[in-house]
Amino acid sequence: MAVDVLLGLQWGDEGKGKIVDVLSAGYDLIARFQGGPNAGHTLEFDGKKFVLNTIPSGIFFENTMNLIGNGVVIDPITLKKELDKLKDAGHDLLAKGNLMIAKKAHLILPTHQLLDAASEKKMGEGKIGSTLKGIGPTYMDKTGRNGLRVGDITLPDFKERYQKLVAKHTSMLQSLYGEVVDFSEREQAFFEAIELISKFQLVDSEHLVNDYLKQGKKVLAEGAQGAMLDIDFGSYPFVTSSNTTTAGACTGLGIAPREIGEVIGIFKAYCTRVGGGPFPTELDNELGEELRQLGHEFGATTGRPRRTGWVDLPALKYAIMLNGVTQLVMTKADVLSGFEKIYVCTHYNYQGETIDYMPYDICTVKPEPVLKEIEGWHEDLTGITETSQIPAKLQAYIAFLEQEVGVPVKYLSVGPDRKQTLVLQ
Ligand code: GDP
Ligand code: IMO
Ligand code: MG
Numbered sequence: 454m455a456v457d458v459l460l461g462l463q464w465g466d467e468g469k470g471k472i473v474d475v476l477s478a479g480y481d482l483i484a485r486f487q488g489g490p491n492a493g494h495t496l497e498f499d500g501k502k503f504v505l506n507t508i509p510s511g512i513f514f515e516n517t518m519n520l521i522g523n524g525v526v527i528d529p530i531t532l533k534k535e536l537d538k539l540k541d542a543g544h545d546l547l548a549k550g551n552l553m554i555a556k557k558a559h560l561i562l563p564t565h566q567l568l569d570a571a572s573e574k575k576m577g578e579g580k581i582g583s584t585l586k587g588i589g590p591t592y593m594d595k596t597g598r599n600g601l602r603v604g605d606i607t608l609p610d611f612k613e614r615y616q617k618l619v620a621k622h623t624s625m626l627q628s629l630y631g632e633v634v635d636f637s638e639r640e641q642a643f644f645e646a647i648e649l650i651s652k653f654q655l656v657d658s659e660h661l662v663n664d665y666l667k668q669g670k671k672v673l674a675e676g677a678q679g680a681m682l683d684i685d686f687g688s689y690p691f692v693t694s695s696n697t698t699t700a701g702a703c704t705g706l707g708i709a710p711r712e713i714g715e716v717i718g719i720f721k722a723y724c725t726r727v728g729g730g731p732f733p734t735e736l737d738n739e740l741g742e743e744l745r746q747l748g749h750e751f752g753a754t755t756g757r758p759r760r761t762g763w764v765d766l767p768a769l770k771y772a773i774m775l776n777g778v779t780q781l782v783m784t785k786a787d788v789l790s791g792f793e794k795i796y797v798c799t800h801y802n803y804q805g806e807t808i809d810y811m812p813y814d815i816c817t818v819k820p821e822p823v824l825k826e827i828e829g830w831h832e833d834l835t836g837i838t839e840t841s842q843i844p845a846k847l848q849a850y851i852a853f854l855e856q857e858v859g860v861p862v863k864y865l866s867v868g869p870d871r872k873q874t875l876v877l878q
Contacts, residue, residue, distance in 0.1 A: 524705020691730020
């Protein structure tokens, strides 16, 4: 049995949460492998809506287990809030026993968030536009070999280890940024949340996942963010601090590359980005605003308005190559209903040349998109349940994209609800 991977091919918010939820019933284990509470994955069913930040999107199915893998960074306070909210809604994960947490996952401390905020403030206009969840500083401590891990919370000297790291952070805050704001309340909340987390099954997840595979069980790795936010291949430095690509599933769960099966890549029928950094197909105009309103493009985690634009084929092809995508999911096609014309970027004009790939530097030299016009469709898609109901012009749009990227679109999402999903082939 192989591990299938589902991940975003743009700049995040492609609809990963919704599609993982749709697919969950077919898997024994759903595992998050990177990122942290910078993610906001939205699920809708039975008239209810949930936004998950750290918890995998498979928790609503009786027979599906869920794992927060070693590659994830966990903010105990956010995780407790998520758990409390779910409990209030009738989903007590502790009682259900359907959530496991990797001992090797790193902890986000309140001071990591202060460092994130101070760094962004110092950068001013050129800031990354981070979610301020402490992601960058936590991964820095991980690779700097200073980090605290979930497994450490059971050690007798956990508090001393915590204090040691906090002392380092406060001295950095003082010397680099000249201020340390009071975090005593958050510190108290941190330790309360740690209490709760210690009651969950804390596991050696690499053994667990490999045992699942040996037993012939099905595993789906759930990505966060998107390929263009990958630390190595994204629009650096306007990226997140983890590998968001398929390779990240290997290191973030402890599985060998040969265990990877299907790679399901998600993209919107248009494109969005939240935070700073280049976005070649951005519509910084009324049309972009219309798309934002129609698509409700506001961040699930921070509420910030998302920037909107057209599908960017050089970027999409790059993401498909990096991830080894075998199946595509197109989401939010319903949002484009009623547009007379839609556009797709097929090439860039870049430094006097027309190119069809993502160049090294898109941050200082902006690639100008070369756009192809596509006939829009007018039909409302939100109620369609059969592939025969897909408007011909949307079918032509999908066929054009498939031909360009060489990978089939297997699922079409036509609304936020679990039921608004069509299997195409
Ligand atoms: P994720 O981070 O990739 O899980 O995506 P988000 O949850 O941050 O953002 C996707 C948003 O689009 C959420 O509000 C979803 O409920 C919504 N959504 C997902 N698929 C569709 C779709 O096909 N059509 C519409 N209209 N909304 C969708
Ligand atoms: P999901 O999983 C969209 C963006 C931030 C910022 C950059 C770095 O919901 O798709 P960070 O807090 O990671 O240091 O921020 O990355 N970003 C996301 N954008 N969706 C996300 O997650 C994101 N996670 C981070 O806006 O530009
Ligand atoms: Mg999101």
